[in-house]
Amino acid sequence: MEIRKLLTNFVVRKKKTETMAYEKKIPVDLDCPLRLTMSLIESKWKSCIIDELRDGCPRRPSEIHKCLPEAAPRVLDMQLKEMVEDGLVEKTIYPELPPRSEYKITELGLSLVPIIDQMLKWGEDHFDIFERKYGKK
Amino acid sequence: MEIRKLLTNFVVRKKKTETMAYEKKIPVDLDCPLRLTMSLIESKWKSCIIDELRDGCPRRPSEIHKCLPEAAPRVLDMQLKEMVEDGLVEKTIYPELPPRSEYKITELGLSLVPIIDQMLKWGEDHFDIFERKYGKK
C-alpha cells in the first residue's frame, strides 16, 4: 500500500515533469479574465521578455540571454516556447549552420505592452517605499 | 563531504520553509521596477484579492474565502499576511470572541487597481482566442 502510493506519486510526478518541458498541463487559466492575463505573464521572466521585445525588432536567443543574464538560459528557452504557443511571440528558424533563430513579438504580445508599461511606471513610482522597507543588503 | 552537503541543504531548506510561513526571504524584487511590481501581485491569488477588496470595504477572512472558494484558506491567510507586510492591505483585529478581523485595501493597494483593471479588460477582450485554443474540457 505504502509502496504503491510512493510508486504512483513517482509516476505522476515524472509525467508532470516530462510534459512540463513540452507543454503546460493547464496552459492558461480560463476561469477568470484576470487570472487568464496573469497566467500568460506571471512566470518569472515573461514580463521582462515582453519588455525586451517591445520595440518589434527580432532578437536571437543569445541576445535575449545577454539582456537577462540572471535567468537560466534553459528557462528563457522554455518560457519563449510557451509564449510562442500562446501567440505572444513568433519564432523564425533559419536553416543555417551554426543554427540561427529569431523571436519577434506579435500583435497579441504588443497588446500587453500597455500593461507592462503601467507596471513599470508603478514600480518606478513606488520603488523608494520598498527600498526603505526591504532594501540595503 | 557528501553528508555535509546534504546536511547543509537540509538546514537551508528547513530554514527557508520555516521563514516562508512568516516572511518571504526576498519579499520583493528590487532589481527592476517591472519585477518589483510583479513580485507584489504574481502569487496565485493576490491579484484576485486586490480585485475583491477594491471597493474599499473591509472584509472578514471568511468572506474572502467564500469569494475565492478555489483557493485553500491557508494560502489566502498567508498571502493576506504578505500583502499586509507589503502595505497593500491593512488588518484590524477586534478583541472579540469568537475572533473577528477585517482586511481593507490601503491607498497603496488601491494604486494597483488600474493595473488590475487593465488585466481584467485584456482578459475579457482576448478570452475567445484562448478559449478556442485551450478551452473545451
Add this chain to the structure above:
DNA sequence: CCATATACTGAAATTTTTTTCGGTATATGA
C-alpha cells in the same frame, strides 16, 4: 583533425509555492 559558436534538449536537482492536515483558543447557544 580539432576547438568554437549556436540553438536546443532530457534528466535530474533544487527551490519555491500551494495544499492538506491536525491542531490552538474561547464565547455562545443547545
Add this chain to the structure above:
DNA sequence: TCATATACCGAAAAAAATTTCAGTATATGG
C-alpha cells in the same frame, strides 16, 4: 457539558517552477 463558529498556526506533503548539468548537431576557421 458539548458542539459550533471563528481566525489562526506549524508541519509536512504535493505540485509547480526554476536551475543545473551533460549532452545533441554541424559549418567554420585554425
